[in-house]
Amino acid sequence: MKQTKVATILIIIVIPLISFYVMNDSEENFTVPTEKTKLQVLTSFYPLYEFTKMIGGDKVDVEVLVPPGIEPHDWEPTIKDIQKMNQVDFVVINGLGFEEWVRDLSNFKNLSIVDSSVGIKPIIKTESKSQTISYDPHIWLNPNSMKKQVQNITAELIKRDPQNLQFYKKNSESYLQKINVIDTKIKDRLEECTKRDFIAFHDAFTYFAKDYELNQYTVLKSSDPIMEPTIQDIEEVINLAKNLDIKIIFTEEYVNPKMSQIIADEINGKVLILSPLEIQDKEKTYLERFEENFKNLELVLCT
Ligand SMILES: [Zn+2]
Incomplete structure (x- = not known):
């Protein structure tokens, strides 16, 4: 094929x-040198x-x-x-x-x-x-x-x-x-925060989590953001969120937020966006979005 x-x-x-x-x-003879x-x-x-x-x-x-x-x-x-x-x-x-x-x-x-x-x-x-x-x-x-x-x-x-x-x-x-x-801002802020666990939608933050000594968990088992999780996957994430005392479940801009919402409803929490920054947003720069992402992550780690 x-x-x-x-x-x-x-x-x-x-x-x-x-x-x-x-x-x-x-x-060749006809081309004008530019x-x-x-x-x-x-x-x-x-x-x-x-x-x-x-x-x-x-x-x-x-x-x-x-x-x-x-x-x-x-x-x-x-x-x-x-x-x-x-x-x-x-x-x-x-x-x-x-x-x-x-x-x-x-x-x-x-x-x-x-x-x-x-x-x-x-x-x-x-x-x-x-x-x-x-x-x-x-x-x-x-x-x-x-x-x-x-x-x-x-x-x-x-x-x-x-x-x-x-x-x-x-x-x-x-x-x-x-x-x-941005890196320094993140480090300084994390020093004031006690929590280290977060639940991303797909596993986009492994490199990020490693350097800042955070623990990334995910709604999706697969690293492919278009895969839909199974009922069992969702139950596992609900239990995980309860055990880790997490009240915010992340979704991404271009995926159906339904899965994250089901989990959030079960834990009386809410859904926010943690973007893998894989798709352009013409309104903002990459670094602006990077900082915005961290603001949402802070709500999980620093409250
Ligand atoms: Zn990805």
């Missing part, structure tokens, strides 16, 4: 690309789009592959997306298996994929049933690994466009500084 898909893609994209180059070659155009970068999903935009500013054209409102966990590129990937300078991915579709693109030798997770110590997924090790991909929700992603993207921009080194460096440093401020 996969092989057929790759073969189709090869026919549809690679062959036209070859003819395009041949055509271009013969028309100024160096901006770097063209594609990013797999929203946080990486925003990081790249913050560092690249007006020197880089950045686009995001996963369309607005779409949950990126199960998203797969269309042929048009792959064509786009072939045309840009590079594609930034989260890495750690978040973009499983990258494996199917190994035949595209011209594709330049930048893995933003390089240098981050991965956490192994505990729910994995298969023999092969799989990693938790949610590194963008931890200030330390988020910073590493920003640094990796910065390094690639500088490598591709060294003329603007100072520009990228300055933007990157100021963004890293903003992340540091």
Whole structure:
């Protein structure tokens, strides 16, 4: 199945690309020399789009592959997306298996994929049933690994466009500084809080919880936010919330809050949003949403 898909893609994209180059070659004399155009970068999903935009500013054209409102966990590129990937300078991915579709693109030798997770110590997924090790991909929700992603993207921009080194460096440093401020705020606040347990909707906060010494539990057993929990799962979470004396059950912006509401009703609690920040909200910046998230988490940990 996969092989057929790759073969189709090869026919549809690679062959036209070859003819395009041949055509271009013969028309070389007619092309008017233009100024160096901006770097063209594609990013797999929203946080990486925003990081790249913050560092690249007006020197880089950045686009995001996963369309607005779409949950990126199960998203797969269309042929048009792959064509786009072939045309840009590079594609930034989260890495750690978040973009499983990258494996199917190994035949595209011209594709330049930048893995933003390089240098981050991965956490192994505990729910994995298969023999092969799989990693938790949610590194963008931890200030330390988020910073590493920003640094990796910065390094690639500088490598591709060294003329603007100072520009990228300055933007990157100021963004890293903003992340540091948030990190310090969280640490200071947590020092005043006695509770350490929270119930997220899906297991997006493992890296976050590890660094701040918190315990993440989840409404969903699976790390896939579109999976519906079973009755038994719900009962387990109700008991867990009672045992941990938790009164707030989290949901996410783009999932049905019904499951979290059923649990909250059983414990006389309420439902709030703890966003995995996987889908863009055009009204707010990534870091604003990151802080907002923590305000909701504080209501569980600090009251
Ligand atoms: Zn997730």
